[in-house]
Amino acid sequence: MIVQRKPLTFWERLYLPAIAGGFKVTWKHFRRTLFGGDNAAKQTSKGYYPEVPWTVADGYRGAPYLLKDQDGNTKCVSCQLCEFVCPPKAIKITPPGDSGLKADRSNAEKMPLEFEINMLRCIFCGFCQEVCPEEAIFLQKDYSLTGLTRSEMIYDKEKLLALGGTNAGIQKWKHKLEEAKVQETFPVKL
Amino acid sequence: MDWNFVIFSTLKILCVIFLALMPMVAYAVLAERKISAFIQDRVGPNRVSLPLIGGIPIIGPFLTRWGVWQPMADGLKAFLKEDFTPNYVRKAYFWLAPALTMTPAFLTIAVIPFGSNLGNQKMVIADLNVGILYTFGIVSLGVYGIVLAGYASNSKYPFLGGIRSTAQMISYEIAMGMSVIPVFLVAGDLNLSKIVERQALEGWFALPFMAQQQTLMSYLLWPCAMISFFIFLVSAFAETNRLPFDLPESETELVAGYNTEYSSIKFALFFMGEYANMIAASCMMVTLFFGGWSLPGLATPANTILAGLLHIGVFVGKMLVFMVLFIWVRWMLPRFRYDQLMDLGWRRFVPLALANILVTATVLLLLNSK
Ligand code: SF4
Numbered sequence: 182m183i184v185q186r187k188p189l190t191f192w193e194r195l196y197l198p199a200i201a202g203g204f205k206v207t208w209k210h211f212r213r214t215l216f217g218g219d220n221a222a223k224q225t226s227k228g229y230y231p232e233v234p235w236t237v238a239d240g241y242r243g244a245p246y247l248l249k250d251q252d253g254n255t256k257c258v259s260c261q262l263c264e265f266v267c268p269p270k271a272i273k274i275t276p277p278g279d280s281g282l283k284a285d286r287s288n289a290e291k292m293p294l295e296f297e298i299n300m301l302r303c304i305f306c307g308f309c310q311e312v313c314p315e316e317a318i319f320l321q322k323d324y325s326l327t328g329l330t331r332s333e334m335i336y337d338k339e340k341l342l343a344l345g346g347t348n349a350g351i352q353k354w355k356h357k358l359e360e361a362k363v364q365e366t367f368p369v370k371l
Numbered sequence: 372m373d374w375n376f377v378i379f380s381t382l383k384i385l386c387v388i389f390l391a392l393m394p395m396v397a398y399a400v401l402a403e404r405k406i407s408a409f410i411q412d413r414v415g416p417n418r419v420s421l422p423l424i425g426g427i428p429i430i431g432p433f434l435t436r437w438g439v440w441q442p443m444a445d446g447l448k449a450f451l452k453e454d455f456t457p458n459y460v461r462k463a464y465f466w467l468a469p470a471l472t473m474t475p476a477f478l479t480i481a482v483i484p485f486g487s488n489l490g491n492q493k494m495v496i497a498d499l500n501v502g503i504l505y506t507f508g509i510v511s512l513g514v515y516g517i518v519l520a521g522y523a524s525n526s527k528y529p530f531l532g533g534i535r536s537t538a539q540m541i542s543y544e545i546a547m548g549m550s551v552i553p554v555f556l557v558a559g560d561l562n563l564s565k566i567v568e569r570q571a572l573e574g575w576f577a578l579p580f581m582a583q584q585q586t587l588m589s590y591l592l593w594p595c596a597m598i599s600f601f602i603f604l605v606s607a608f609a610e611t612n613r614l615p616f617d618l619p620e621s622e623t624e625l626v627a628g629y630n631t632e633y634s635s636i637k638f639a640l641f642f643m644g645e646y647a648n649m650i651a652a653s654c655m656m657v658t659l660f661f662g663g664w665s666l667p668g669l670a671t672p673a674n675t676i677l678a679g680l681l682h683i684g685v686f687v688g689k690m691l692v693f694m695v696l697f698i699w700v701r702w703m704l705p706r707f708r709y710d711q712l713m714d715l716g717w718r719r720f721v722p723l724a725l726a727n728i729l730v731t732a733t734v735l736l737l738l739n740s741k
């Protein structure tokens with residue numbers, strides 16, 4: 182599409198009418214807020230932020246936390262894709278190693294020994310959520326993370342799981358398990 | 372050695388800087404935040420409260436609501452924040468740049484006559500007879516702070532900011548310098564105190580009817596003075612890097628321009644430098660075009676303390692009008708594109724200023740030869 186650009190008239194090129202228009206708009210708002218006692222906070226919510234917390238809309242991308250599945254097991258399989266994709270390198274995963282920790286659920290080979298997100302680095306971009314093959318990590322509604330030290334702001338696996346809660350999601354492994362069980366008998370009836 | 376002179380000069384410098392300029396900078400920031408808030412339907416700073424004063428009924432909450440203590444909190448925060456120096460910067464210049472932005476703004480104030488007399492002291496720190504040349508010399512130094520910051524940061528956005536500011540400030544300095552020549556042609560003097568005294572008697576250059584005695588000459592020169600003032604005003608916006616000409620900083624394009632890599636008190640110095648520059652520019656405009664400390668009826672240099680204080684008050688009042696103008700314009704106009712800015716500077720203002728000099732000189736010649 183080509184946008185037609187009309188040449189400006191002499192009047193417009195003087196800039197002055199635009200300045201007058203700008204002054205009209207700004208003065209209207211200035212007067213209304215200063216003398217009329219009206220402001221955006223009054224119109225959109227009951228008051229100002231720290232006293233009246235913000236209502237977070239659905240789909241908001243806040244801090245990323247780890248999720249558990251419907252049986253309360255860790256969904257993450259320590260594939261480290263999120264660690265790889267994270268732009269500011271906020272995620273640090275310690276995999277279980279050769280003879281390490283087995284996953285706490287069936288159909289998964291492993292789970293992370295340690296999973297750390299440095300919330301000071303995280304930019305809430307959502308790449309980890311997008312890349313995760315297990316739907317194990319989701320950006321949730323927390324937006325105001327505070328701490329007194331830097332180390333306090335590095336959330337470990339336990340904390341991330343506790344904050345993340347449960348999300349049954351599409352339960353792909355449960356369905357795979359059922360599929361596999363069904364396939365043991367012949368003829369397959371699914 | 373004239374000890375009297377030394378003591379009073381030191382006193383004047385200390386008072387102007389620490390009792391007037393620094394608080395003004397701090398409260399200009401507050402004014403900026405409040406005015407921007409009102410223009411954008413917000414409330415602005417309304418929280419900071421001092422333990423004892425905040426508890427006083429009526430006045431305490433009122434002052435808190437107006438954010439009167441906010442500058443203290445801001446200042447404290449600037450001092451206490453971590454001063455982070457990225458390890459790829461050119462250290463010496465990186466440290467030098469904020470100081471270089473702040474000092475020129477303070478130095479320009481030195482020649483501004485901010486009042487007539489107080490007792491038997493002239494209310495100007497340095498009554499130079501080349502006042503305006505000194506000002507332009509010092510103002511040109513201001514660009515070094517920004518350019519050095521851009522260069523020393525060693526990263527792309529500050530660098531672009533630095534380049535922009537060089538071009539912008541150098542171009543507009545020319546227009547600015549030429550725009551004030553008519554004023555000196557009319558006044559016949561470079562000393563700012565003399566210029567103010569002349570305006571007090573024969574009318575402010577920008578408003579000739581504000582005069583002790585009306586003269587035909589000041590009305591005939593009014594159009595020229597208005598053009599001068601207009602060019603000076605626009606150039607002042609460009610020189611102080613304020614919107615619509617804040618291209619060195621332009622946070623929507625360059626993160627934060629030249630001060631991207633700065634933190635803590637070094638950033639605060641840039642920030643205060645900007646406001647100090649605005650104050651200096653406002654003072655210049657008041658002095659050159661709006662009769663400095665004078666008002667019709669208060670036109671002769673004061674010989675009582677009360678009149679002296681009144682003159683200072685008048686000057687500060689006029690200056691505040693310009694500060695509000697600076698602030699208001701920032702929240703009113705969008706940023707110019709870079710080529711538009713250069714076009715405006717070189718192809719409109721420089722020729723206009725030159726023509727203005729010529730016309731003023733002709734008018735003066737005709738008036739004086741009869
Ligand atoms: S949201 Fe983005 S920055 Fe934060 S952990 Fe996930 S990938 Fe990293």
Ligand code: SF4
Pocket residue numbers: 256257258259260261262263264274309312313314315316317318
């Ligand atoms: S959270 Fe998802 S992407 Fe990250 S390691 Fe676990 S399974 Fe892989």
